[in-house]
Amino acid sequence: MPNLTPYQLEALNHKKHISLTANAGSGKTFVLARRFLSILIQENIQLNNIVAITFTDKAAAELYKKIADELDNRIKESGDSEIVRKLERIRRQLVSAKISTIHSFCTDLLKEFSPEAGVDANFTPIDKNTTDELITTTIEEFISETIKNKSELFPDLKQIIHLFGSRNILSQHLKTLIGKRSIVIKLNENLYSKSEVEIEKYFSESFEKYFKEIFDNGISSVIKQIEKVNNLVLQNAKNIDFAEKVDEILNKPIKENIFEKIITLNKIFTIIITGKGTVRSQSYLSKKLREEVESTIEEIENFANEIRVFDFTDNYKETEHQLAKFGLSIINLWEEILLRYEQKKDHLGYLDFEDLLLVTQKLLERKDVIKYLAEQYQYFMIDE
DSSP: OOOOOHHHHHHTOTTSOOOOOOOTTSSHHHHHHHHHHHHHHHHOOOGGGEEEEESSHHHHHHHHHHHHHHHHHHHHHOOOHHHHHHHHHHHHHGGGOEEEEHHHHHHHHHHHTHHHHTSOTTOEEOOHHHHHHHHHHHHHHHHHHHHHHTOTTHHHHHHHHHHHSSHHHHHHHHHHHHHTHHHHHHHIIIIITSOHHHHHHHHHHHHHHHHHHHHHHHHHHHHHHHHHHHHHHHHHOSOOHHHHHHHHHHTSOOOSSHHHHHHHHHHHHHHHBOTTSSBOTTTTOOHHHHHHTHHHHHHHHHHHHHHTTOOOOTTHHHHHHHHHHHHHHHHHHHHHHHHHHHHHHHHHTEEOHHHHHHHHHHHTTSHHHHHHHHHHOSEEEEOO
């Protein structure tokens, strides 16, 4: 039997609820298998009163194998005939153990409570490959039909294809949005159900909030550092053309708006920062002057390279407007495709993985379902 770490030993204490977080390869599945057997042997409960849930078929198979191997080892090593008989009984029954993926568990629960869940009891759960094929077909049919008939959504479709650059790229993005529709549904409810003006305002305020949290102190600091370096150039350099341009920018009032600060900084960086991301030496900061403010220059260069990925222009308000329009357009396409996809599934009696999770989540809000699970299963274990 392998030596267990203190954390692994603590995780085997099934008398309390635990949440175990560990890196891949650290032995989570091994500990879960040991915990599974510990409950069975020590608590003297039925095998079907324990549920072990994983997220992939591979993980479920691995957990089953580890439990089986652990049972086989204990049967060989135990000298107690009574314990051996108990272990052999568990080993024979192991094939019926509730070790499955989250999707299989959801399927069983929805079959049990199909009227309450609002689904046909004869539904067929479909795997990722079938789901992908059905979504792809739905998207292609929608795009072809919309282009052919120049229907109401044609302007949105035309605009989005133009922005993405090709029909295929758009199809891939729409496929991802349909596949992760629970996230998009929440986003739609919380944001894209609003007016275009409200969406623009949200983008502006959210970006300003988070960008300010990350960069505001750095912006104030680097502006002071630029003033220090620029004053040194103005006082000591022969050619001060660039320095005077920077001084002119610095002497103008800088608005508190984070976008305006960035625009101001970018104007300065355009003057003093080279394409390589360094403060220019020619016609600005000579090698001799640079030696006097080496650490300051390094701070300016580091900040310039951090922030240069953000390309702000004076018409950033128009960018926010276009972003809001883009979001609304793609949501319009997404809603129509989702409707068609749902209709196809209903017609075929299909539920995909996302359906299983969404419907089960809703079902678990019912007290009778929670009561059923509490009576049916005494122990739940989930391996993420």
